Amino acid sequence: MRARTNNQRYLLWLALGTAAMALAVASLLVFELAQKRAIKQANAMRSDSLTALAFQFEREFIRLRQSLSDTLASKAVPDADALSLRYDIFLSRLTLLRESPSVSLLTEREEYRKVIPRLEPLVVELDQVLAGEPIARDRLPKILFELNDLGIEVQALTHAANSEVARMLERQTHTMSQQNELIIWLTVAQLVLLIVASGALVVRQKRMEAERLALETMTEDLREAHLRAETASRSKSQFLANMSHELRTPFNGLMGMLGLLQGTSTNPQQLDYIQTAQASASHLLTLLNDILDLSALETGKLTLKPTVVQVPRLISEVSALMLPLAKEKGLEFETHLPTAPLPSVWVDETRLKQILFNLVNNAIKFTDTGSVRLTVSEVSRSAQSLAIVFNVQDTGIGMDAKVLSRLFQRFYQVEDSSTRRFGGTGLGLEISQSLARMMQGGITVTSVLNVGSTFTVTLNLPIHEAVAGPVAQAAVVAPQAPMAPAVGSPVHGQESRSEAAQVLVVEDHPINQKLVGVLLGRMACQVSFCENGQLAVEEVRKSKFDLILMDVNMPVMDGLAATREIRSLPGPASQTPIVVVTADVMNEAREKSLAAGANDFISKPLQIEQLREVVRRYAAGKTIV
Numbered sequence: 001m002r003a004r005t006n007n008q009r010y011l012l013w014l015a016l017g018t019a020a021m022a023l024a025v026a027s028l029l030v031f032e033l034a035q036k037r038a039i040k041q042a043n044a045m046r047s048d049s050l051t052a053l054a055f056q057f058e059r060e061f062i063r064l065r066q067s068l069s070d071t072l073a074s075k076a077v078p079d080a081d082a083l084s085l086r087y088d089i090f091l092s093r094l095t096l097l098r099e100s101p102s103v104s105l106l107t108e109r110e111e112y113r114k115v116i117p118r119l120e121p122l123v124v125e126l127d128q129v130l131a132g133e134p135i136a137r138d139r140l141p142k143i144l145f146e147l148n149d150l151g152i153e154v155q156a157l158t159h160a161a162n163s164e165v166a167r168m169l170e171r172q173t174h175t176m177s178q179q180n181e182l183i184i185w186l187t188v189a190q191l192v193l194l195i196v197a198s199g200a201l202v203v204r205q206k207r208m209e210a211e212r213l214a215l216e217t218m219t220e221d222l223r224e225a226h227l228r229a230e231t232a233s234r235s236k237s238q239f240l241a242n243m244s245h246e247l248r249t250p251f252n253g254l255m256g257m258l259g260l261l262q263g264t265s266t267n268p269q270q271l272d273y274i275q276t277a278q279a280s281a282s283h284l285l286t287l288l289n290d291i292l293d294l295s296a297l298e299t300g301k302l303t304l305k306p307t308v309v310q311v312p313r314l315i316s317e318v319s320a321l322m323l324p325l326a327k328e329k330g331l332e333f334e335t336h337l338p339t340a341p342l343p344s345v346w347v348d349e350t351r352l353k354q355i356l357f358n359l360v361n362n363a364i365k366f367t368d369t370g371s372v373r374l375t376v377s378e379v380s381r382s383a384q385s386l387a388i389v390f391n392v393q394d395t396g397i398g399m400d401a402k403v404l405s406r407l408f409q410r411f412y413q414v415e416d417s418s419t420r421r422f423g424g425t426g427l428g429l430e431i432s433q434s435l436a437r438m439m440q441g442g443i444t445v446t447s448v449l450n451v452g453s454t455f456t457v458t459l460n461l462p463i464h465e466a467v468a469g470p471v472a473q474a475a476v477v478a479p480q481a482p483m484a485p486a487v488g489s490p491v492h493g494q495e496s497r498s499e500a501a502q503v504l505v506v507e508d509h510p511i512n513q514k515l516v517g518v519l520l521g522r523m524a525c526q527v528s529f530c531e532n533g534q535l536a537v538e539e540v541r542k543s544k545f546d547l548i549l550m551d552v553n554m555p556v557m558d559g560l561a562a563t564r565e566i567r568s569l570p571g572p573a574s575q576t577p578i579v580v581v582t583a584d585v586m587n588e589a590r591e592k593s594l595a596a597g598a599n600d601f602i603s604k605p606l607q608i609e610q611l612r613e614v615v616r617r618y619a620a621g622k623t624i625v
Contacts (some may be wrong), residue, residue: 013200021193024186034179050102054161057097060090061154065147068140078135087126094119105168111160115153122146253511255281255605260518285605290427297434304348304438305590308464311342311388315376318353322360322374331364332371338378344464345386351435352459355443356390358428359455363394370395370452383463390457399447407445408433501525501619504545506536506562507581508554512604516549516581519608523615524625531555533562540566540573546619550598552582552589560596567597577618581606 067086071078097103098116106112125143129136258278266274293302319335326333356374363372372394379387399407408429429443436443439459447453503525507513513529520527528543530536534557536548548566552559559580567574580593583604590601599618602610616624 017193017197021190024190027186049165050105050161051165053097053100053102054158057093058154058158060093064090065144068144068147072140072144078137080130080135083135084130087130091123105164106161109160109164111153111157115150115157118150253515256515256519259608290431293431297431304351306346306348308344309347309349310344311376312337314349314353315374318356318360318374322364325361325364326372329364331367334371334373336373336375338376340378342378343386345461346464347439347461355432355435355457358432359392362428363392363396367394367396385460386463387460391454393452393454395452398449398451398453400449404445404447499622501546501615501622501624502544503615504528504530504536504539504548506530506533506548506559507551508532516606519611522625523612524623525615533557533559536562537565540576541569545576546622547615548576548578549581550578552580552584560592563596563598579614579618
């Protein structure tokens with residue numbers, strides 16, 4: 001606290017000293033500009049001198065007067081051209097005396113006010129005399145008389161000009177002398193301030209040196225603390241990865257068995273119990289996914305995996321999952337697409353669905369009566385990208401300004417009281433906003449309390465080069481990684497075989513073995529099991545399979561090592577399609593799996609439709625129920 005006070009006091013004095021020096025410098029600048037202006041004025045006086053103007057005017061006045069006198073004294077015909085030339089020169093000097101800026105010092109003098117008015121009628125009369133042919137000689141004596149009478153006043157005007165110039169130079173000299181004195185004092189003041197500032201800087205430097213030594217000690221301590229924090233962070237990430245695997249593995253068995261149980265003969269009460277257990281398990285899985293996503297976002301390990309996607313198909317899949325939830329609450333659920341066809345785009349389909357699922361699910365959750373509407377609008381399109389907007393509109397409880405200001409904050413919930421009706425972790429919107437921003441977009445919301453809300457997702461997505469249509473649709477379902485040709489796939493021109501697909505399941509967990517076995521059995525597949533990667537490699541050497549479902553975390557040899565071993569086998573066995581099925585969704589599990597040689601990657605808990613699609617994709621030509 002004391003150091004902070006001393007620092008503030010030092011900064012205050014430094015600011016005051018700097019301000020004083022700046023003021024002194026500004027004053028010097030003003031004086032120097034004034035001197036420069038005075039010098040310019042003096043230069044102007046030298047080049048367009050008032051004295052010179054008055055002297056030249058007097059000289060031409062005398063010459064004109066002499067020319068008129070000579071003309072009258074001569075008996076010859078007057079030389080009109082010579083007299084006109086002399087008059088024009090005199091008139092030009094008179095014009096300069098009246099209009100030159102230098103004359104401003106003289107216009108207020110009595111001498112000037114006497115001469116100029118008396119000359120003006122003479123000029124008019126001379127104009128008339130010299131304009132005639134021949135010159136009106138009889139009018140010249142009067143004009144000459146007037147000029148002679150003005151001679152003394154013209155001389156007085158010249159003296160007045162000399163006097164004004166002398167006074168002006170005296171004033172300028174006095175002003176410059178005063179400014180020089182001020183500049184000297186200001187320079188002395190600057191020197192004093194510089195000496196004081198230098199002393200203060202020396203003191204400050206010594207103090208900063210002491211602070212630097214203390215800071216180095218603190219930095220070393222912080223470095224050690226940072227290393228400990230990084231170690232703790234790695235431990236945390238590893239812990240979350242392990243927990244993810246350990247939690248998802250029983251979830252896979254739990255949800256799978258509940259699904260199988262639901263398909264058996266049950267009475268209404270048992271069916272209700274099963275559905276309740278499924279809902280609870282699904283809710284727990286959602287919480288787990290949110291926590292894992294949040295951790296991945298914090299550590300920067302959540303990455304997008306764009307694939308070619310047709311937006312109408314994606315919206316159709318979202319609608320298929322959300323429509324039953326809306327109907328269960330008696331709500332209308334509608335989707336609207338633009339009339340113009342949308343091109344296929346590159347986007348992480350899973351993450352975009354996650355955003356839309358979260359927004360639509362929230363809309364259904366917070367709406368008791370009315371409807372929920374998902375609208376897709378095209379904003380603009382270029383040759384490379386598509387600006388697209390997804391609007392989720394509901395007629396639910398709405399939100400006020402206070403709620404809207406905190407809506408995307410972590411763990412914030414619309415109802416935070418102990419009597420709230422709606423559950424949730426308060427992570428969904430923050431995760432959705434983060435995902436939208438990773439897609440170079442964002443989410444905004446408008447809402448009216450007790451009327452409803454509209455969430456708007458704005459994205460700018462790269463357009464796929466292929467033409468939209470059946471070809472693009474095929475590209476959507478194709479896996480991201482290059483696929484090895486499936487064993488037993490039909491050759492062009494040959495009829496496909498109809499025997500059952502041979503599937504090798506590499507899984508060490510007995511419950512998961514049982515679940516996958518039942519699911520594959522329902523698809524009429526022939527299933528073989530291995531408990532670790534080493535056994536799987538030996539089995540592939542001996543037998544031919546249409547597909548291998550490979551777990552990752554197993555004893556003896558893990559799934560990635562087994563995948564690499566299989567890819568190194570000779571002959572067709574090395575090309576057997578391998579799909580990694582794991583509960584590990586962190587630590588870049590997908591990328592590591594594809595890098596090891598897997599054709600695809602699916603995460604647990606396993607869904608039967610997801611599994612059926614994988615078997616159909618890689619066991620082409622085989623009987624799949």
